[in-house]
Amino acid sequence: MDVHEPHATLTEANARRAMLTACDSSGLTQPRNAKLLRLGENALFALPEAGVVVRVARSTEMAEKVAKELAVARWLARHGFPSVHPTDAPQPVEADGRLVTFWEYVPDSAPPTSPNLLAALLRDLHALPDPDFPLPVLNPFPIMRRRLEVASGVKREDVRFLSDACDDAEADFRALVDSSPGHLIHGDAHRGNVLSNGHQALLIDYEAVAIGPRAWDLVPTAMAVDRFGLPSDEYADFSQTYGGDVTEWHGYSVLRTTRELGMTTWLMQIAQSGPAADEFTLRMESLRKGDLEQRWHAL
Structure with a gap:
């Protein structure tokens, strides 16, 4: 099959590697049991015991977008809008050529059907x-x-x-x-x-x-x-x-x-x-x- 080959990809393996590196530098423990929640434009890993979701951006070229996400989340929190907040950890963290951010963990529940x-x-x-x-x-x-x-x-x-x-x-x-x-x-x-x-x-x-x-x-x-x-x-x-x-x-x-x-x-x-x-x-x-x-x- 004639296929288009990648220049760079985000996989569970390399995203997990970046997540582990960032968690180590940020002092988060037990990240090896992290559960992959989503893999697409970013990778999201849940660390329930730490109460944290780790978000791995595809590359450091997304720095402006990552900074925007953090700014928007903090702005929504100030306005009392029902949203998910970033943790107080210094962030983003660069790890393995990717940018990693840390967010509050919301336990799994049935997704809203309506x-x-x-x-x-x-x-x-x-x-x-x-x-x-x-x-x-x-x-x-x-x-x-x-x-x-x-x-x-x-x-x-x-x-x-x-x-x-x-x-x-x-x-x-x-x-x-x-x-x-x-x-x-x-x-x-x-x-x-x-x-x-x-x-x-x-x-x-x-x-x-x-x-x-x-x-x-x-x-x-x-x-x-x-x-x-x-x-x-x-x-x-x-x-x-x-x-x-x-x-x-x-x-x-x-x-x-x-x-x-x-x-x-x-x-x-x-x-x-x-x-x-x-x-x-x-x-x-x-x-x-x-x-x-x-x-x-x-x-």
Whole structure:
């Protein structure tokens, strides 16, 4: 098979190595029992006994983004917004060419099943004032192109198709963002980024926080009706709780196209085998056909 080879990859093994090095330099004990929670753009490891989640960023080139995550989390905490806080440890820590940060651990619990919790969090987030420190303008294309540049174990023809699709989508996206009011947005708002600490829902993951149209945060739930089988009545409740239906906005289709490219290039990073590879193939087929109703599967 003709594949695109990597320049650098984030794997569980090299992420764990960076995590162990950073924990050692920060005085955290018993990190060898750390459980991998997530592997994608970053790697997240849970250290329940220490009450810490360790987040390993892909490379030191993400320094500005990591600094933004920490600043946003501290700002949200000052405003009393339900969020996850970084620990007091000096951070970020550079380890094995990666940047490592430390966050409070929220014990595992059943993920919220109702999108209404997300709707309420987004409604309250969007009601906050814009932060008093600079944030980037929403632009998901650089990270998509970076993923494509280092793509590993996927067909070159798929990489080329996604690259061309990004070229086709970017001009419309930029025009829409430039012509729309820009405010604080989460940037990656889906139910997987909502945790429950037992009595309160928390909005987590501030990597994609930016200034942009608030509609961007609503698109993942709207498109979930077609792509992931979200019942239409649950989406209606989501829209009512938030206070509006993003599918009625003139820019919805542009944002949805961009979002789907982002979701597919994210999946591409782990699509070398198994269920992820099968799902990547399915998504590529639907994108090539322009099929907006093909059911996708969350991984």
